[in-house]
Amino acid sequence: MKIKINQLETIEDLEEVFKWLNESLYRFVYMRCGFNREQAEDITQDVFIKAWEKRSTFKPNKGTLKNWIYIIARNYIIDFYRKKKGILSGYSDDVGESVKEQGLTVDDELMLGSIISNLDKLKEQEKEVIVLRYLQDFEIEDVAEIINKKHNATKVMIHRAVKKLKDIMKLPNG
């Protein structure tokens, strides 16, 4: 059942939004903040609290609640990353565990682990657009809204980021 909530006025709304978005938001934060599980949980929690505090500023006619929460998450991460630069970047041991939890074959596990570790070599915005588009399944216009860029520019950015990832992994074209 696909839930579509576009308001955050009561505690029931907050609980429903949390149940709806916590896993995907966690994934987004996890990929952006050093692949650290505990850190990602803390930040995800803070993002929901921040969204609750700022609920009166959400305007349904200006965009979806989901995108609005992701914008809050993104800004929080930018601030957080700026403060902790050099401390949290990098591939943590948690990733290996997370890959194992997907229940894949050994070959697929190795391939996925390799993709994730190489993803971390991209620039922040390149990683961000790949995560939003392919791991979070956002449409291009939603990605554009979240990163505050135009549709075409976003489309080009995504395409270049994927190509760069392929080059880093030295995958043959075909």
Add this chain to the structure above:
Amino acid sequence: MDEEKLIEQLKRFKPIPRKSWQEATLSSFRNLVTTEHKIRNSQMNIFNFLNIFIVNPKIKITLAVVTVIALLIAGGGTVYASDSANPGDFLYSVDKAAESVQRTFISDSVARSEFEIAVMNERVLELSKLSEENNSDTVSRSISEVEVQQLRLRERLQEMDQLRIENKLQTQEQQKVMEKLQEITREHEETINQIQTKLKSKGDFSNSENLMEVKNKYSEEMGNQIQNFETETGVQVRENEQEQNEGDTQNQEQNQNQNQNSGGN
């Protein structure tokens, strides 16, 4: 592998948070809203009551503040029970969420800095407790928490500097915080040194080294904050240390003179 296959593989990666974290976070949201409601309702009830029985506005305000503080203290048994939780415990998420909630209710910059100093103290104590156990992972997480808290504390201190420059904060008010900071930083350095020794004795060299870096950075940052304050305001925070050093030097000189005199005799 073509682009399509690469994306297909990427989409398979779906890390998920722990169920215990999800439950703890939902639980903390209920406290968040309950506290807000209590404060809002209490303010309305208090003023309605006071309007009937008490005319003096100063008495009204004092009573209202006292009642709201009592409600904050009384509200959320879970929140205060979780205050002794450590990283890795189920209630630790509730503890952290409670801290986030408390932060939103503190608007005064001095109180915010004092709050972050208190939280820093808690983080160091948690680390000290965890270093007694044999779990390198939780120690590592706890060290990260100390690091994060140090950054928060630095932000609050910089905020105070900015307000003082803008004449929105008195130097004496900031001085009290800086004195507390100096005292607590010294205590933390000693505690962290002891923790490091403990970790080394257990063979946890990686965490011990990491902790040393964190401690050095913490000491440097806090030292810089204190020094900047002294330079910009001309107020000495480190008088006690200087007096102590001077006192020690005087004692040494006296001892030397006594020895020389007794040697002469």
